[in-house]
Amino acid sequence: MTRQNTPPSPGPAVEHGAWAGSFKYPDTTGLVHLPVSGFPLNCFREKRWCYAGIIHPDIIFGCAVVHLGYLTSAFCFGFDRNKRQMLEHTVVWPPLGQVRFDRNPENGTCRFKGPGKLLEISSGPGPGIKKIQADFTFSGQRIQADMDILPPASGIDSMHFFMPMDADAHAFTTKIAGLRAKGQILLNGTAHTLTPDDSHVLFDWTHGTYPRQTFWNWACGAGISREGSPLGFNFSAGVYENKLLENVVWIKGVPEPVGRVDFAYDAANPKTPWTIKSRDGRINLLFTPEGMRKANDNFWIIKSRFIQPCGRFSGSIESRTGDRIVLDEVGGVTEEHFAKW
DSSP states (O other), X not given: OOTTOOOOOOSTTOOOEEEESOOOSSXXXXXXXXXXXXXXXXXXXXXXXXXXXXXXXXXXXXXXXEEOSSOEEEEEEEEETTTTEEEEEEEEEOSSSSEEEOSOTTTOEEEEXXXXXXXXXXXXXXXXXEEEEEEEEETTEEEEEEEEEEOOTTOOOOEEEEEEOSTTOEEEEEEEEXXXXXXXXXXXXXXXXXXXXXXXXXXXXXXXXXXXXXXEEEEXXXXXXXXXXXXXXXXXXXXXOSSOOOOEEEETTEEEEOOOEEEEOOTTSTTSOEEEEETTSOEEEEEEEEEEEEEEEEOSSOEEEEEEEEEEEEEEEEOTTSOEEEEEEEEEEEEEEEEEO
């Protein structure tokens, strides 16, 4: 897979596949085969989320805007790696004007705004640039963020995946691991300043129709290898095994596809180390949790149960040319998630 890969032409006969570089479509409505307007029951199957994660020597930060069609939510967390303290908050609300979620991963805006809650992930100004603004006040605590997300000076390509799902359903996702950040994150007033030299960004933009019950594991990280080169990766298992996988590594900004990946961990004690290995032998990682988010929400017809540790990866990744890249302490997250939606 090269930087010159060209996506398939848009339209009802779009073929599933993956490509690197620009998105090049007006939006994803046609890709996932949903009507542009109206209020059909099919729209209740539509799921959209935009996630950004920041890896820094002193803090791991994450935020997301989620739109499930009949329900919206947003979350924000900051984990102080020195104090080993997690600060987090999630808000869930019907879609009554609090959320905006444009169906374009490169040029759109994802925003949740409510009493004491603001999260906006927007594009620009300039190609490849995004902006994150967050302000969550809850229970006498506060998480704030104001930062620009930038491509590294050496460049990096997004990876786009258009995937088949069950029962003639489709999903589209854009992944990128290895962007940089410039700005500030405040946890209860304590400021953490980010520069492009010490911060690494994870980005996940997804739009699709998913099975009523969905389970997945996920791992994503970015940093610098032992050899001093920029590195990023995104792996998942359990949801995209219908011929196409979203598993990819970025080596010096260039994405390379990876085959099926297996996760091994103690679900009853997820703070113990996880192993992530690919079946082709190229990926051999150990993940050591530092902090963790978790929730078990049961709204009868809607359920969500997840654990999401944040921490550091060590081990090795083999490039497609056979070079072995060693990781010592590359930051990131893992996840187990069951959803009935």
